[in-house]
């Protein structure tokens with residue numbers, strides 16, 4: 001495969017992926033797709049893309065498209081990913097992978113059968129301020145991991161819902177839930193840092209008055225096969241600035257992200273502690289660029305959330321070329337989404353333990 005042809009479906013967050021792929025060598029964005037004619041015409045013109053399609057099927061018929069980016073509403077991801085794989089395309093999907101366990105299972109089966117590559121777009125795994133700590137944790141430097149916390153707190157009401165009151169996030173028979181919508185940023189990133197697989201989930205929704213009547217705030221507890229536990233809190237309606245918080249506790253040390261995070265393009269101060277640093281009475285502050293990898297900032301400043309989408313797209317292209325599993329491939333993605341689907345089941349029934357199936 002000389003040049004990988006990319007098609008982008010859903011031109012909200014999809015535009016971040018579009019810019020990321022356009023900044024990368026060895027691929028070309030050949031088509032965009034959105035139901036909104038004015039939006040797709042504007043994006044195609046601005047980005048210099050010849051073809052703009054109004055439906056996924058038209059884009060899938062385009063032989064020049066080898067890789068499809070799915071950035072449509074959450075509840076459509078599963079079926080859109082499956083249709084793209086069935087059409088013989090590789091896929092980068094926005095979070096969540098799918099909203100049902102059956103769809104996750106089918107995506108794994110189809111990638112196994114076809115050899116096509118699937119990657120979940122939790123770009124937070126590429127946050128610059130988390131990369132070093134992920135390496136420390138993976139090397140065992142903080143000892144055996146027994147507890148972690150993740151939070152995704154995003155006051156979306158001030159933004160999308162007020163700008164577009166009939167937005168899919170709050171209308172229709174399947175409005176977005178925070179647990180499956182933003183929740184993968186919290187749970188998948190935490191699971192990656194902790195290096196565990198969760199087997200049990202239990203959760204509660206907070207009783208919260210919102211003008212939309214949707215489920216905004218949920219707290220979930222997970223237990224891993226290793227016995228480690230984790231707590232994840234998500235909210236689309238907390239009266240505070242945006243926050244992606246993680247802490248990971250090991251037998252030798254601790255990592256805590258700050259909740260005072262500042263601008264995505266700015267610096268953030270996270271905290272580390274290690275037993276071997278005798279006499280340390282305080283957590284050790286580590287100040288780093290928040291989301292943007294400084295080595296790439298000059299080339300891809302406008303790609304998406306800092307340089308995270310760029311690095312994610314780069315890794316998927318490499319996996320396609322080298323015919324290997326992408327870093328956040330279908331099994332790894334399912335190991336994060338299925339626990340959230342189980343936690344949602346628990347919270348919807350008012351709490352209680354749900355066994356998380358292992359999709360292999």
Ligand SMILES: NC(=O)c1ccc[n+]([C@@H]2O[C@H](COP(=O)([O-])OP(=O)(O)OC[C@H]3O[C@@H](n4cnc5c(N)ncnc54)[C@H](O)[C@@H]3O)[C@@H](O)[C@H]2O)c1
Pocket residue numbers: 009010011012013014033034035036039054055056071072073074076094095096121122123168181182305
């Ligand atoms: N990873 C991130 O940081 C991040 C950020 C924002 C959104 N997202 C995710 O991206 C997805 C899209 O969210 P958004 O904020 O961009 O929403 P959006 O409403 O801005 O964009 C979605 C677009 O999809 C189009 N669309 C809907 N159904 C379609 C269909 N069947 N065929 C073609 N086009 C269709 C809509 O017209 C719309 O333009 C969601 O799953 C959301 O959770 C992820």
